[in-house]
Amino acid sequence: MNKQRLTSTLNKAKQVCLEHGRKFTIQRKQILQILLTTDVSLSAYELVSCYKLRTSSSVSVMSVYRILRFLESVNLVRRLNSANKYIAYDTGRERCKDDLSLFLICRHCQKVETLTVSQSDVATLFPHFAEVGFTSQTTQFEMLGVCNECQAKIA
Amino acid sequence: MNKQRLTSTLNKAKQVCLEHGRKFTIQRKQILQILLTTDVSLSAYELVSCYKLRTSSSVSVMSVYRILRFLESVNLVRRLNSANKYIAYDTGRERCKDDLSLFLICRHCQKVETLTVSQSDVATLFPHFAEVGFTSQTTQFEMLGVCNECQAKIA
DNA sequence: TTTGGTATGTTATAATGTATCAATTGTGCT
DNA sequence: AGCACAATTGATACATTATAACATACCAAA
Numbered sequence: 001m002n003k004q005r006l007t008s009t010l011n012k013a014k015q016v017c018l019e020h021g022r023k024f025t026i027q028r029k030q031i032l033q034i035l036l037t038t039d040v041s042l043s044a045y046e047l048v049s050c051y052k053l054r055t056s057s058s059v060s061v062m063s064v065y066r067i068l069r070f071l072e073s074v075n076l077v078r079r080l081n082s083a084n085k086y087i088a089y090d091t092g093r094e095r096c097k098d099d100l101s102l103f104l105i106c107r108h109c110q111k112v113e114t115l116t117v118s119q120s121d122v123a124t125l126f127p128h129f130a131e132v133g134f135t136s137q138t139t140q141f142e143m144l145g146v147c148n149e150c151q152a153k154i155a
Numbered sequence: 156m157n158k159q160r161l162t163s164t165l166n167k168a169k170q171v172c173l174e175h176g177r178k179f180t181i182q183r184k185q186i187l188q189i190l191l192t193t194d195v196s197l198s199a200y201e202l203v204s205c206y207k208l209r210t211s212s213s214v215s216v217m218s219v220y221r222i223l224r225f226l227e228s229v230n231l232v233r234r235l236n237s238a239n240k241y242i243a244y245d246t247g248r249e250r251c252k253d254d255l256s257l258f259l260i261c262r263h264c265q266k267v268e269t270l271t272v273s274q275s276d277v278a279t280l281f282p283h284f285a286e287v288g289f290t291s292q293t294t295q296f297e298m299l300g301v302c303n304e305c306q307a308k309i310a
Numbered sequence: 311t312t313t314g315g316t317a318t319g320t321t322a323t324a325a326t327g328t329a330t331c332a333a334t335t336g337t338g339c340t
Numbered sequence: 341a342g343c344a345c346a347a348t349t350g351a352t353a354c355a356t357t358a359t360a361a362c363a364t365a366c367c368a369a370a
Binding site: 177178180182183214215217218221222 | 347348349350351352
Binding site: 023025059060063066070 | 316
């Protein structure tokens with residue numbers, strides 16, 4: 001992500017916070033910026049370390065957890081259940097309100113690629129779904145595997 | 156799961172272990188049996204408690220983790236990433252070797268329903284998949300939501 | 311200026327999971 | 341039976357991830 005795009009994304013993020021009547025504090029901005037400028041997912045504790053390195057200031061783990069929860073609540077951050085780590089959620093790309101995300105997580109380089117799937121596609125895939133009468137509240141799927149770069153290296 | 160089916164499932168499980176040149180010890184059997192006779196997922200620590208209650212004997216948490224990892228390795232147990240809990244993996248139902256499971260997890264009653272999807276269906280759903288060149292090693296998806304029984308109760 | 315909501319700091323603790331090494335058990339072999 | 345060997349389990353310590361509870365700081369509106 002280049003500098004210009006980063007600035008624009010952070011500005012949008014600020015708007016999102018303000019629309020929710022919440023602040024885009026320096027700490028929230030820094031945490032989001034760290035997540036935006038890496039292509040791997042980071043744990044709360046890793047974020048504490050990065051924060052220290054990049055700002056010559058510091059945050060408590062508690063604050064990081066709170067900040068992550070907040071950023072998640074306004075859809076600026078996603079948590080990866082299969083890794084207990086967090087990634088920035090790209091607000092730049094066009095997406096329907098109820099599209100689902102598919103995160104492709106590389107076991108080797110940890111890089112996370114994000115794809116988008118529509119609700120109707122999911123419904124098509126899971127025809128038994130309607131039968132069992134389950135009401136999904138899930139907004140993301142996670143797949144572990146190997147990305148093409150790493151695949152090439154291995155072979 | 157009725158008694159007869161349970162016995163048959165446990166026998167099959169024993170076969171699976173032996174085929175892998177491993178033992179189906181009393182502890183492994185008990186842990187699997189506990190998981191087979193509940194329809195909710197259980198954490199390692201919950202399994203320790205259940206074990207104590209049901210057998211008037213006990214296991215260490217360490218052993219439970221090891222047993223779970225072993226049972227996972229022979230595909231008799233699955234771990235739910237979204238909950239850090241474990242469920243028995245039904246060997247009874249017909250399934251292709253590389254089918255994927257879709258676990259429907261109810262937020263209210265914690266019950267887990269298991270559906271099956273073929274690899275090819277998944278490939279159809281995610282057309283961008285081939286483009287990004289990601290090699291998936293994932294064998295399951297997890298969806299959180301509300302099951303039909305709970306939905307009815309709520310409404 | 312005081313009051314109410316938002317945000318952060320601080321400490322303690324819960325929940326989940328791994329590392330390590332010793333002890334035990336079981337199995338096959340002689 | 342006695343022995344060697346691998347698989348399994350126990351026990352302790354520790355690492356990682358996460359929440360609870362309560363105090364303090366900040367800031368804007370009444």
